[in-house]
Amino acid sequence: MYMDWKLERSAQKTESHVLQEQEVTLEGTGEDGISESFQLLQIDVECEHQDGETLPTGNAVWCSKNVQRKQRRWEKTVAAKKSKRKQEKERRKANRVENSGICPQHSKRFLKSLTKERLLEAKHSGPRLCIDLSMTNHMSKKELSRLAGQIGRLYGSNKKADRPFWICLTGFTTDSPLYEECLRMNDGFSSYLLDITEEDCFSLFPLETLVYLTPDSEHALEDVDLNKVYILGGLVDESVQKKVTFQKAQEHSVKTARLPIQEYMVRRQNEKNYHSEILAINQVLFLLYGNSVLFTFLTVFDILSTYFDTQNWPEALKKGVSSRKGYVLQNSVE
Numbered sequence: 001m002y003m004d005w006k007l008e009r010s011a012q013k014t015e016s017h018v019l020q021e022q023e024v025t026l027e028g029t030g031e032d033g034i035s036e037s038f039q040l041l042q043i044d045v046e047c048e049h050q051d052g053e054t055l056p057t058g059n060a061v062w063c064s065k066n067v068q069r070k071q072r073r074w075e076k077t078v079a080a081k082k083s084k085r086k087q088e089k090e091r092r093k094a095n096r097v098e099n100s101g102i103c104p105q106h107s108k109r110f111l112k113s114l115t116k117e118r119l120l121e122a123k124h125s126g127p128r129l130c131i132d133l134s135m136t137n138h139m140s141k142k143e144l145s146r147l148a149g150q151i152g153r154l155y156g157s158n159k160k161a162d163r164p165f166w167i168c169l170t171g172f173t174t175d176s177p178l179y180e181e182c183l184r185m186n187d188g189f190s191s192y193l194l195d196i197t198e199e200d201c202f203s204l205f206p207l208e209t210l211v212y213l214t215p216d217s218e219h220a221l222e223d224v225d226l227n228k229v230y231i232l233g234g235l236v237d238e239s240v241q242k243k244v245t246f247q248k249a250q251e252h253s254v255k256t257a258r259l260p261i262q263e264y265m266v267r268r269q270n271e272k273n274y275h276s277e278i279l280a281i282n283q284v285l286f287l288l289y290g291n292s293v294l295f296t297f298l299t300v301f302d303i304l305s306t307y308f309d310t311q312n313w314p315e316a317l318k319k320g321v322s323s324r325k326g327y328v329l330q331n332s333v334e
Contacts, residue, residue, distance in 0.1 A: 133234040134171030150298040152186035168195040212249035217256035
């Protein structure tokens with residue numbers, strides 16, 4: 001009897017000790033332990049044991065066929081989205097290549113480096129173009145804004161050319177309203193690869209090398225000479241006055257030339273058309289004025305640049321002279 005009572009007492013102490021240890025363990029786990037327990041319960045719910053199947057051993061977790069099917073569907077959806085994004089990226093890339101003519105194997109860094117190399121080469125051995133900005137003192141803010149925009153577009157057109165010009169902005173001060181407009185309207189203007197000087201073009205270069213492009217000249221431009229410096233008047237449509245650039249060239253005994261419009265183009269027979277030979281600055285670079293038609297210097301630049309690349313006046317004029325000016329190539333007249 002005594003031995004049985006002693007054994008029973010020892011068993012009770014042991015059970016009490018085990019319960020205390022379990023309580024201490026639960027208290028030590030805290031919220032992390034409870035969270036882990038719920039996670040295990042969640043796995044147990046998702047991974048139901050089916051009749052006739054054996055649970056894997058070790059760290060592997062067995063899941064039902066329904067869970068596996070959902071997993072495969074999700075993986076297919078993700079793969080389809082990735083494929084669609086890749087196809088869309090390739091489509092946009094192909095469109096950029098088609099529209100710009102840029103080889104897809106060239107990176108933006110390479111193209112930027114190539115453009116810089118071409119511009120610096122033009123500085124040493126290419127044709128030179130001066131934009132005479134000495135006539136902007138009496139321009140309105142609107143006219144200055146338009147002129148600043150044309151300068152920015154001219155620079156952009158020149159960068160894209162296979163054989164760019166080296167551009168020099170003369171009579172241009174950094175404390176002028178025009179300079180402020182150039183900074184405001186053209187991103188990165190302060191880092192443009194061109195020359196900016198307060199000197200006028202007549203004191204910067206030998207006079208015998210200068211050719212002022214003006215629509216009032218009697219001489220048609222026949223070719224772009226690498227030994228010449230071509231000058232465009234920095235004027236916009238609102239500020240163009242009769243023979244301003246021509247008289248300025250005469251005052252300094254500088255040669256003048258106009259775009260060969262009347263040599264290659266004729267007026268279209270339409271009374272509603274307004275025939276003007278005033279081109280934008282960028283247009284001047286493509287074809288010189290002639291026959292009292294005025295273009296902004298931007299348009300002239302585009303014409304000169306196209307001619308320098310193609311050595312073809314009809315092609316350059318067709319590209320630069322808008323049909324709204326009322327002129328067409330001679331061979332296109334019925």
